Amino acid sequence: AEEPKSLPDYAAWKERNALIVHSANTMETQRGAIGNGVITSSDRLFVRNNLPAPPASVTENPDIWEVRIEGVKNPRTLTVGDLKKMGVTTVASVLQCSGNGRAFFPHGASGTQWSVGAAGCIMWTGVPLKDVVEALGGPADGARYITSTGGETLPDGLDPKTIIVERSVPTRAMETALLAWEMNDEPLTHTHGGPLRMVVPGYYGVNNVKYVKNIAFTENQTDAKIQASGYRIREVGVKGAPDQPSMWEMNVKSWVTAPLETARSGRNMIYGVAFGGTVALEKVDVSLDGGKTWKQARFLGPDLGPYAWRPFVMAADLPAGEHRIVSRATDTQGNSQPEGRTENERGYGHNGWSDHGVTVAVS
Ligand code: MSS
Structure with a gap:
């Protein structure tokens, strides 16, 4: 190690x-x-x-x-x-x-x-x-x-x-x-x-x-x-250049922060953070089955304005087994996180919900 x-x-x-x-x-x-x-x-x-x-x-x-x-x-x-x-x-x-x-x-x-x-x-x-x-x-x-x-x-x-x-x-x-x-x-x-x-x-x-x-x-x-040429979004294998999009406004994004690896069966609180970049957040949905079904989470704590993140929580009854927990934020302009990545040379701006999920072993 x-x-x-x-x-x-x-x-x-x-x-x-x-x-x-x-x-x-x-x-x-x-x-x-x-x-x-x-x-x-x-x-x-x-x-x-x-x-x-x-x-x-x-x-x-x-x-x-x-x-x-x-x-x-x-x-x-x-x-x-x-x-x-x-x-x-x-x-x-x-x-x-x-x-x-x-x-x-x-x-x-x-x-x-x-x-x-x-x-x-x-x-x-x-x-x-x-x-x-x-x-x-x-x-x-x-x-x-x-x-x-x-x-x-x-x-x-x-x-x-x-x-x-x-x-x-x-x-x-x-x-x-x-x-x-x-x-x-x-x-x-x-x-x-x-x-x-x-x-x-x-x-x-x-x-x-x-x-x-x-x-x-x-x-x-x-x-x-x-x-x-730095901080430019371009396809894999392509060099950076001034005509490519620069990393300016952030996109809508969220991720789960707990539980991360293991949990006990029964009632669990799923936590995470979400933000909309320059646009205020509308909601966060959480899925306990890798994105098949979704339920809206609740924001936690005060709203510190459009540029702040919002911690969120959702109560869930988790049976024993493996669960893929993912979150998907939506901003007030209707932009939601995509499921996948936008493949790009330097790995910038990733907000795909699938990769950001966690697999939790519940016993
Ligand atoms: N600034 C300066 N001056 N320098 C450097 O290096 N970096 C960047 C920013 N600013 C720099 C600056 C980056 S890149 C980032 S992220 C940030 O910062 C960070 O912060 P902190 O405080 O955390 O350290 Mo990337 O997009």
Whole structure:
């Protein structure tokens, strides 16, 4: 058996037993550690870094961190201290890696083999991007994208465009995006992007740029590799290219979190989580027979808004034997999870209900 990996220094404060450590840059929440709460506790939240994180010292005095805002009528460099005087809001939203569910692709999609745990529901506090942009005279004419740049120090000797974390999202995201300095009511750690993070509710993880140091309203998407060819949906065997769909708005998704492997016969509570990306959820159905018959589950706890996930529960009488338990979420626009996968080269955006089910041995 493989030696259990320890947590890297920059994430040493996390709850080791709640996580699967894939590498120093990738840790996911154990399916059984997701729990039934509306918010994922910070010490259980997954971590994914494309580059080594900046040192913890960047969050010692968060208010002096600078972010340059460009592509607006009056471009400016602002500190986090300045931003804190421009407005504040709190939004609950799901942070999910584009590759969550990659482990289910049979072609062996390259990248971290995430199961279900590269996701969590987080409370973000910061200034609405819209307030900042309005204070700077609004976006420049012709702006179609918001391009955010991460503040990592880039290794020498490599073309920066091939490694920099710089992501463009369409300007429609300005209505909901925020520049966050708190996560779950605490100052944002450097592990999760402190002192300042671009948060785009309902968009895949990669667009939520950590240690953000530059925000630009641009006519075109950045030509950084992570945007131009990375995080693009394409058929198996095809290279990434700018004309393929980018990983922006998340699709509707759910999965069961308990029971996972075994249960006692009789009354059981089936738990899970569900979310609709940028669209509010309508309902979750649960099947105890692998998708032949379905029954509507009940949402648990408060509704924290359209970008949050909703834990759900369904009481079930389980007789002894093997049961394939699956869940299927539907959003308020009528989109439901499909049964199968959309096969794609890098294993992105998997929301098929069949693969996400669990087989439980009931005795
Ligand atoms: N940011 C930066 N700066 N860097 C990096 O690397 N990554 C991404 C985001 N952001 C990065 C950033 C990703 S990719 C993800 S998922 C996220 O982040 C995660 O988060 P956390 O906090 O959990 O770690 Mo996939 O789509």
